[in-house]
Amino acid sequence: MSSSPVPWESFTHDPRLPGAAPLRAADQDRAVVQDVLTEAYADGRLSKEEYDDRSAAATGAKTLGELTPILADLVPITAGTGAVRAADLDAEALQRWRKARADSVQGLLFIAVVTTVIWLAGGAHFFWPLFPILFVGMRVPQVFLNKREIVAKERARLERKQRRALGGGSQD
Numbered sequence: 001m002s003s004s005p006v007p008w009e010s011f012t013h014d015p016r017l018p019g020a021a022p023l024r025a026a027d028q029d030r031a032v033v034q035d036v037l038t039e040a041y042a043d044g045r046l047s048k049e050e051y052d053d054r055s056a057a058a059t060g061a062k063t064l065g066e067l068t069p070i071l072a073d074l075v076p077i078t079a080g081t082g083a084v085r086a087a088d089l090d091a092e093a094l095q096r097w098r099k100a101r102a103d104s105v106q107g108l109l110f111i112a113v114v115t116t117v118i119w120l121a122g123g124a125h126f127f128w129p130l131f132p133i134l135f136v137g138m139r140v141p142q143v144f145l146n147k148r149e150i151v152a153k154e155r156a157r158l159e160r161k162q163r164r165a166l167g168g169g170s171q172d
Contacts, residue, residue: 007032007033007035007036007071007075010028010032011028011029011032011064011067012026012028012029012064013064015029015064015065015067015068016068016077020064020065021063021064021065021068022063022064022065023063023064024062024063024064025061025062025063025064025066025067029061029064029067030058030059030061030067033054033058033061033067033070033071034055034058034059036071036074036075037051037054037055037058037070037074038051040074045074046074054070057070058070089155089158089159089162090151090155092154092158093151093152093154093155093158094151096151096154097143097147097150097151097154100143100150101143101144104139104140104142104143105140107136107139108133108136108137108139108140111129111132111133111136112129112133115128115129115132115133116129
């Protein structure tokens with residue numbers, strides 16, 4: 001016995017999203033639902049009558065939002081299975097870049113303040129804090145200029161983590 005695949009990525013727009021629910025359903029969207037229904041019927045999870053009723057509802061659906069309830073008890077509606085949408089991975093990768101950006105600036109400010117206070121307290125004439133400030137400060141433009149690379153690496157790391165969580169083993 002197989003179980004229906006989670007079809008949400010196969011739709012033209014994810015019908016679970018409030019913004020997509022009122023959009024008109026395409027033939028492709030109805031075909032996705034029909035595939036899940038056919039597999040559920042073949043697995044014995046739907047009776048012939050249920051299959052016929054749901055199939056008719058899918059064929060007659062005008063909006064994407066009408067398709068979601070047809071599948072509600074056949075496939076997970078939420079990403080509770082550990083599956084994360086591509087947009088969510090992109091958003092998390094971008095958020096982590098923003099954190100790296102903030103950390104690099106805060107680290108620079110911390111080193112600048114601490115070393116300058118020590119320099120002022122020590123009474124030295126040469127401004128030696130310039131060296132640690134420059135050393136730590138090199139990280140700031142790296143983070144700002146390599147945004148795409150940092151986000152892409154973080155996205156790849158999150159995808160690997162997701163595959164491991166879903167039982168995909170070590171496909172790295």
